[in-house]
Amino acid sequence: xxxxxxxxxxxxxxxxxxxxxxxxxxxxxxxxxxxxxxxxxxxxxxxxxxxxxxxxxxxxxxxxxxxxxxxxxxxxxxxxxxxxxxxxxxxxxxxxxxxxxxxxxxxxxxxxxxxxxxxxxxxxxxxxxxxxxxxxxxxxxxxxxxxxxxxxxxxxxxxxxxxxxxxxxxxxxxxxxxxxxxxxxxxxxxxxxxxxxxxxxxxxxxxxxxxxxxxxxxxxxxxxxxxxxxxxxxxxxxxxxxxxxxxxxxxxxxxxxxxxxxxxxxxxxxxxxxxxxxxxxxxxxxxxxxxxxxxxxxxxxxxxxxxxxxxxxxxxxxxxxxxxxxxxxxxxxxxxxxx
Amino acid sequence: xxxxxxxxxxxxxxxxxxxxxxxxxxxxxxxxxxxxxxxxxxxxxxxxxxxxxxxxxxxxxxxxxxxxxxxxxxxxxxxxxxxxxxxxxxxxxxxxxxxxxxxxxxxxxxxxxxxxxxxxxxxxxxxxxxxxxxxxxxxxxxxxxxxxxxxxxxxxxxxxxxxxxxxxxxxxxxxxxxxxxxxxxxxxxxxxxxxxxxxxxxxxxxxxxxxxxxxxxxxxxxxxxxxxxxxxxxxxxxxxxxxxxxxxxxxxxxxxxxxxxxxxxxxxxxxxxxxxxxxxxxxxxxxxxxxxxxxxxxxxxxxxxxxxxxxxxxxxxxxxxxxxxxxxxxxx
Numbered sequence: 001x002x003x004x005x006x007x008x009x010x011x012x013x014x015x016x017x018x019x020x021x022x023x024x025x026x027x028x029x030x031x032x033x034x035x036x037x038x039x040x041x042x043x044x045x046x047x048x049x050x051x052x053x054x055x056x057x058x059x060x061x062x063x064x065x066x067x068x069x070x071x072x073x074x075x076x077x078x079x080x081x082x083x084x085x086x087x088x089x090x091x092x093x094x095x096x097x098x099x100x101x102x103x104x105x106x107x108x109x110x111x112x113x114x115x116x117x118x119x120x121x122x123x124x125x126x127x128x129x130x131x132x133x134x135x136x137x138x139x140x141x142x143x144x145x146x147x148x149x150x151x152x153x154x155x156x157x158x159x160x161x162x163x164x165x166x167x168x169x170x171x172x173x174x175x176x177x178x179x180x181x182x183x184x185x186x187x188x189x190x191x192x193x194x195x196x197x198x199x200x201x202x203x204x205x206x207x208x209x210x211x212x213x214x215x216x217x218x219x220x221x222x223x224x225x226x227x228x229x230x231x232x233x234x235x236x237x238x239x240x241x242x243x244x245x246x247x248x249x250x251x252x253x254x255x256x257x258x259x260x261x262x263x264x265x266x267x268x269x270x271x272x273x274x275x276x277x278x279x280x281x282x283x284x285x286x287x288x289x290x291x292x293x294x295x296x297x298x299x300x301x302x303x304x305x306x307x308x309x310x311x312x313x314x315x316x317x318x319x320x321x322x323x324x325x326x327x328x329x330x331x332x333x334x335x336x337x338x339x
Numbered sequence: 340x341x342x343x344x345x346x347x348x349x350x351x352x353x354x355x356x357x358x359x360x361x362x363x364x365x366x367x368x369x370x371x372x373x374x375x376x377x378x379x380x381x382x383x384x385x386x387x388x389x390x391x392x393x394x395x396x397x398x399x400x401x402x403x404x405x406x407x408x409x410x411x412x413x414x415x416x417x418x419x420x421x422x423x424x425x426x427x428x429x430x431x432x433x434x435x436x437x438x439x440x441x442x443x444x445x446x447x448x449x450x451x452x453x454x455x456x457x458x459x460x461x462x463x464x465x466x467x468x469x470x471x472x473x474x475x476x477x478x479x480x481x482x483x484x485x486x487x488x489x490x491x492x493x494x495x496x497x498x499x500x501x502x503x504x505x506x507x508x509x510x511x512x513x514x515x516x517x518x519x520x521x522x523x524x525x526x527x528x529x530x531x532x533x534x535x536x537x538x539x540x541x542x543x544x545x546x547x548x549x550x551x552x553x554x555x556x557x558x559x560x561x562x563x564x565x566x567x568x569x570x571x572x573x574x575x576x577x578x579x580x581x582x583x584x585x586x587x588x589x590x591x592x593x594x595x596x597x598x599x600x601x602x603x604x605x606x607x608x609x610x611x612x613x614x615x616x617x618x619x620x621x622x623x624x625x626x627x628x629x630x631x632x633x634x635x636x637x638x639x640x641x642x643x644x645x646x647x648x649x650x651x652x653x654x655x656x657x658x659x660x661x662x663x664x665x666x667x668x669x670x671x
Contacts, residue, residue, distance in 0.1 A: 084476070131655060135655070135658075135659045136659075136662060137655055137658045137659060137662075138612055138658070140420070140476060141602055141606070141612065141654065141655075141658055142655065142658075144599050144602070144654075145599070145603075145650075145651040145652075145654040145655045146651065147651075148599060148647040148648075148650055148651045149647060149648050149651035149652065151647055152644065152645055152646060152647025152648045152650075152651070153645070153647075153648060155644045155645075155647070156642060156644035156645050156648075159644070160644070264480070264484055267480065271477070277474050277476075277477045278474065307491075307492070307495065308491055308495065309488045309489070309490070309491030309492035309493075309495060309591075310488065310492060311488070312484060312485075312487055312488030312491055313484075313485050313488030313489060313492070314488075315484055315488070316481050316482070316483075316484030316485035316486075316487075316488060317481075317485060319477075319480065319481040319484065320467075320478070320481035320482070320485070323473050323474075323477050323478065323481060324471065324473070
């Protein structure tokens with residue numbers, strides 16, 4: 001399959017021993033490990049600086065983490081189905097710029113345009129998916145090409161300087177509070193539950209695991225392969241557009257580079273959360289843990305005051321470590337030691 | 340085995356009619372024709388484009404992308420993807436801007452420094468992919484992030500000056516006619532044409548086409564993969580050197596814009612992204628075509644805002660087209 005080519009180098013992995021218990025424990029273990037690491041980091045941060053590790057910092061991490069949680073849900077679905085979505089930065093910017101340009105702050109009655117903004121993002125995601133599924137362009141090339149096409153179109157559309165202010169809906173979502181709890185945290189909790197239901201409890205989710213493991217086998221087994229391959233990209237683009245709207249609500253405006261810093265973390269969150277970059281394995285709860293862990297690390301590192309370059313190096317090292325730890329062979333070796 | 344071997348138009352003897360199609364599908368023939376046609380349009384739009392000065396300027400613009408695309412070809416041929424070039428080129432660029440060494444000796448030292456940087460990162464990539472069996476996209480994504488961080492640590496904002504000798508001599512023309520940057524690219528192509536005939540050159544194609552078959556035929560797959568990444572790294576180092584000569588200043592993000600374009604250049608050159616088929620010369624011409632396309636768009640008055648739309652569209656079309664044409668070639 002052409003769309004599997006970039007990810008097909010190390011697919012000679014044996015999956016002979018697929019005892020159910022072993023499979024479940026592997027994913028659960030990495031999800032739990034990530035969650036525990038998060039808490040340890042937050043508590044341990046108290047030793048670095050007393051202002052860290054407080055409830056207000058937990059709140060900050062949850063609010064900042066909400067962007068990454070929503071974003072990496074879409075990225076996670078794409079990776080699960082055996083692809084990769086590199087168009088997220090452009091889609092975030094698309095959502096943000098359309099929200100400020102079409103809606104702005106002047107007309108609170110124009111809230112109905114928000115779903116339309118998301119629909120536009122979904123449409124672009126659909127085009128990306130068509131290129132991958134029908135034209136057989138490798139996923140990372142197609143999404144990268146779509147990314148520069150959308151960025152370039154936005155650059156021309158805004159003439160280089162985005163105008164407009166954040167819509168009130170977006171501000172209410174990111175800055176408001178319900179029953180004394182910050183609205184973005186409640187929203188994230190709702191989103192996580194919904195995402196978990198979609199990925200782990202729906203038929204669509206099962207289809208993704210099936211095509212991510214083996215497209216041909218899934219086709220023979222009667223999985224609607226076309227729909228299952230296209231929908232992840234549509235959902236991923238929609239999630240990215242939503243993140244754009246959230247970012248606009250959070251920072252009161254859009255910039256042309258607002259999405260740039262989110263691509264690598266979105267992939268890193270999925271990988272750290274225990275998903276296979278090859279597709280077919282991983283849980284959304286693990287990804288949520290990965291996203292929160294990355295955000296926690298980010299806030300702690302910036303609180304310590306490390307310069308941007310060192311932060312980038314640490315980020316890369318974390319991704320590399322996660323990749324090395326999640327290697328197939330390592331788990332097989334551990335499994336054989338167990339026996 | 341002979342089917343996976345390259346058949347580049349530039350080196351093969353006079354083509355027999357029967358192999359003409361294969362010349363087009365597997366060699367650089369198609370992309371060379373495209374390049375010449377585009378250059379004719381450019382010459383028509385800008386009559387001054389054919390003067391030595393304009394040609395040298397175009398070569399100087401082309402060289403960094405052409406060298407980076409040549410490096411990418413190594414990895415793609417052996418069935419992999421290399422994202423680390425964005426980081427390697429950035430590190431080389433900021434290093435040359437922070438530590439300018441004057442004079443011809445300094446330039447030689449600088450080239451060696453860039454090659455060493457490229458080879459080290461390439462060796463890390465090769466180790467991760469060939470020996471630890473990580474996914475090439477994922478592994479090089481991680482090394483790219485780390486390298487970008489290192490570049491930021493060396494120089495955290497655009498600035499600095501590249502040694503004047505490098506800036507002037509590497510972008511100059513020999514005898515007022517032959518651009519030095521063109522010669523650098525040409526010598527890389529010549530080296531490749533020699534390398535291609537060696538065991539290592541053949542093994543790269545074999546590994547890319549069918550890893551298991553290559554392994555069974557006695558090819559040391561790991562060593563070949565490792566070598567491909569190191570070779571790619573060396574070329575990225577050279578690309579970083581030539582980019583610094585052209586921009587004359589340092590920028591910790593200077594390599595990033597080249598990343599996507601190398602894939603576009605490789606795909607335009609007809610090298611299969613699934614590995615095992617294509618060639619370095621075709622990628623170099625592919626890179627030249629992309630650079631020329633920007634010039635042509637500019638001279639037709641398209642706003643530079645929209646350059647990305649054309650680049651993205653060309654990339655998608657190139658991949659679709661090269662997949663389709665290689666499928667025709669296989670059926671033949």
